[in-house]
Amino acid sequence: MSRRLLLGFVLFSVVACSPGDPAEGAPSTEASAIQPGDSGRRETAVFAGGCFWSVEANFEAVPGVVSAVSGFAGGATASPSYDQVVRGGTGHLEAVQVTFDPARISYRQLVDRFWLTIDPTDPDGQFCDQGPSYATAVFADPRQKAAAEASRRAAAARIGTARFVTPVRDAVRFWPAAAAHQDFARRNPSRYGGYTRFCGRAARLRAVWGDAAA
Template sequence: MTNNNKSVATFAGGCFWCMVKPFDQWEGVYSVISGYTGGEIKNPSYEQIKTGNTGHRESVQITYDPERISYETILDLYWTQIDPTDPDGQFQDRGPQYQTAIFYHDEDQRMLAEKSKEELQKSDRFNQPIVTEILEASDFYPAEEYHQDFYIKNPEEYKKDREQSGRDEFIERNWK
């Protein structure tokens, strides 16, 4: 979705704490909000989401200037933060609320997401299928305030969580 030099991209990549910082530090990114999308319950809480029964996924919604950072670049950043072959969650976080997905906001985003997924599959970087879903964006609900900018507000807990998750080791092994 584009409006007055502002576009929105939405991704699920496991624990949203780990998905903010990689996007937050790029020129042209206005904001990265942790939240929930893809489910049926209106205004869900973290307590509801963590059950895995709401249909929502922990997600980030990125508002950016498409003249300064392209959707293709944001897609490239996204892929390098996840294990796109894991159908059951991400790293230490298991369950449907942690499954990966690209939520497209318009037909251009859908086509670019499909193309990037296809290119990743053809790259043979992974010896398993790419299972990240590409889904139409639905209502996005910002997470509770204590989840926002977690890496800034709680740097030690953030660092510990990333270390325990195995995410950084996976990224180093598969993307560097």
């Protein structure tokens, strides 16, 4: 391996979507604090948007969101580990379960925001994370399906329906990932910042969504 290739491999191993070395801080096991105006009602939504670090970070800051938990959805293997999923064969996608207060933010609003945080024109992954486990999807239960489909149609119309490949899939069981995968962006800001810059995430989102990119 050339010196340049070796350097690139080392850099990628540092910033790729994998916990690697122990996190800088202890993982949080508590949901977000009660927010002003919280109704106490709770609903959940599940999104797969490539590396779950970014999906989790994007939703945690949204008013009305109580918590965002990284994990896996869409596969057949029960209680899959991270290593099993990234090796392939389980059918799971990296996903995030968002718990929210429906009195403060609607499910449709969450789906509308989700599109602006991903590149829905990429069928093979997101940014520098490519492969089956990094594919994108909205997992919707029967009550959510109509809103998710309507949101998808509206988003697809903005960039071209033929280009828009992210599907709305039937809701399936969500499996939380291990503690080392939770709250990664908050606990590891320098590494997460390096990861997003290396992957060119912001530039690609602007190319797809313009000023609306989240």
